[in-house]
Amino acid sequence: MLALLVGVARYAACFHYAEIDLGRLWVGLPKLLHWTAQAWPPDLSELDLLLFRAAQTVAMATIGTSLAVLIAAPLCLLAARNVIPESFVYHPARWLLDLLRGVDSFVFALLFVAAVGLGPFAGVLGIGLHSAGSIAKLWSEAIETIEPGPLEAVAMTGAGRLKLVSYALLPDVLPALLSTSLYIWEFNIRSSTVLGLVGAGGIGQDLKNAVDLLDFRSVATIILIILAMVTAIDRTSAWLRRRLI
Amino acid sequence: MLSDVSFTIMPGEVVALIGPSGAGKTTLFRCLARLAEADDGEIHLLGRSIRLMRSGQLRTARRDIGLVFQQHNLIRRRSALHNVLAGRLGRVPLWRAMARRFKGDDRQRAYAALDRVDLLDFADRRADRLSGGQQQRVAIARVLAQESRVILADEPVASLDPAAAVSVLSLLRDIAHDRGITVLCSLHQIDLVPGFADRVVVLRAGRLVTDDAIKNFRSLPAGGDIYADQGEQ
Numbered sequence: 001m002l003a004l005l006v007g008v009a010r011y012a013a014c015f016h017y018a019e020i021d022l023g024r025l026w027v028g029l030p031k032l033l034h035w036t037a038q039a040w041p042p043d044l045s046e047l048d049l050l051l052f053r054a055a056q057t058v059a060m061a062t063i064g065t066s067l068a069v070l071i072a073a074p075l076c077l078l079a080a081r082n083v084i085p086e087s088f089v090y091h092p093a094r095w096l097l098d099l100l101r102g103v104d105s106f107v108f109a110l111l112f113v114a115a116v117g118l119g120p121f122a123g124v125l126g127i128g129l130h131s132a133g134s135i136a137k138l139w140s141e142a143i144e145t146i147e148p149g150p151l152e153a154v155a156m157t158g159a160g161r162l163k164l165v166s167y168a169l170l171p172d173v174l175p176a177l178l179s180t181s182l183y184i185w186e187f188n189i190r191s192s193t194v195l196g197l198v199g200a201g202g203i204g205q206d207l208k209n210a211v212d213l214l215d216f217r218s219v220a221t222i223i224l225i226i227l228a229m230v231t232a233i234d235r236t237s238a239w240l241r242r243r244l245i
Numbered sequence: 246m247l248s249d250v251s252f253t254i255m256p257g258e259v260v261a262l263i264g265p266s267g268a269g270k271t272t273l274f275r276c277l278a279r280l281a282e283a284d285d286g287e288i289h290l291l292g293r294s295i296r297l298m299r300s301g302q303l304r305t306a307r308r309d310i311g312l313v314f315q316q317h318n319l320i321r322r323r324s325a326l327h328n329v330l331a332g333r334l335g336r337v338p339l340w341r342a343m344a345r346r347f348k349g350d351d352r353q354r355a356y357a358a359l360d361r362v363d364l365l366d367f368a369d370r371r372a373d374r375l376s377g378g379q380q381q382r383v384a385i386a387r388v389l390a391q392e393s394r395v396i397l398a399d400e401p402v403a404s405l406d407p408a409a410a411v412s413v414l415s416l417l418r419d420i421a422h423d424r425g426i427t428v429l430c431s432l433h434q435i436d437l438v439p440g441f442a443d444r445v446v447v448l449r450a451g452r453l454v455t456d457d458a459i460k461n462f463r464s465l466p467a468g469g470d471i472y473a474d475q476g477e478q
Contacts, residue, residue, distance in 0.1 A: 157391050
């Protein structure tokens with residue numbers, strides 16, 4: 001009962017910390033409506049540039065996810081108990097992937113912009129590092145749930161760990177691994193639309209510029225392009241999933 | 246828990262290990278294969294102590310130990326042939342295992358093993374599309390391709406219907422006699438023992454209670470008694 005009361009009190013405190021203020025929403029709402037009215041018709045004068053930026057966004061997410069897959073491949077094996085029972089490897093590997101996963105690609109991108117300069121390359125590195133953690137975690141969990149029997153049977157032929165992984169483990173988990181990678185790719189397409197806000201390239205940069213200039217007709221164009229892009233990628237991903245799995 | 250379990254099997258002997266479920270049969274097998282660690286005691290296989298081996302030595306030693314499991318334990322999404330070829334993994338270089346490119350010699354052994362268990366026509370069938378009896382025969386073919394000198398079979402017929410059970414056991418026995426392979430096979434159906442094994446070892450509540458040649462088997466307590474005593478321990 002006490003725990004419940006404490007829980008409710010903490011939840012109520014969240015309203016305070018989050019500065020929930022319906023009055024401000026009431027005042028701001030007409031502004032939004034006004035802008036929405038101003039956003040029509042969308043400004044298509046810079047369509048070429050915006051489509052290029054959209055392509056850049058997709059490229060950033062795609063290469064970033066590929067980088068993540070490359071990093072996750074060894075990491076997920078080190079972080080799977082049934083492949084590496086040795087705690088002194090397993091725990092550091094888990095710790096590393098939790099660290100990568102815990103820092104958002106947005107934050108990584110912010111750091112990489114400072115290190116390698118403005119542009120999509122920083123975004124690729126940010127996505128790559130953060131997603132490596134997510135992919136490795138999901139993959140290692142997929143690996144840990146497979147039946148131990150077939151692995152033991154192959155181990156009994158005198159095969160070492162690498163043979164075990166490549167011959168007996170991969171065929172079983174490959175569909176799950178592919179499915180996870182496609183899911184993360186979709187996710188990265190959506191999240192990379194905002195990476196431009198920290199200067200890491202892609203269409204997000206144009207979105208921020210347009211909002212800062214109160215150029216709502218361009219904002220409308222950008223949002224429509226993002227929606228079309230995300231929908232197209234989701235469809236492609238679903239199609240790939242059917243084909244591959 | 247196992248204790249006071251001590252026995253020796255001569256090369257080429259076929260020994261049935263019987264006992265009620267929970268008697269420790271599976272634990273014994275796992276210790277013999279070192280899939281589980283025994284706390285104490287000695288396990289010698291082909292003259293070498295299994296318990297003291299380092300991992301590299303263990304891998305080499307395991308080539309000589311074929312293990313047949315109750316649940317077949319095939320790689321489900323791979324063909325019967327690929328599962329049988331797994332038996333060669335202890336002897337091929339890593340890159341061949343990774344690329345799944347086996348030498349003609351290894352493939353021939355795998356086909357011969359499939360032929361021996363009458364599944365040559367099913368070589369390309371995915372393991373999870375085979376019947377239970379067929380899967381167990383593929384598992385035996387894997388052990389054949391492995392060319393182990395010892396076969397440990399842990400309840401290999403427990404999940405099979407009676408006809409498939411008889412055929413799998415006679416296959417095991419014939420292979421043992423043809424090639425001089427030593428077999429230790431656990432069973433809980435006592436009626437299957439005569440005609441299969443040369444010798445019977447009875448395990449009950451983790452202890453060895455009987456170790457006798459098969460010709461004396463009929464003078465052992467009747468099968469029902471072996472199970473009935475379980476409650477007293």
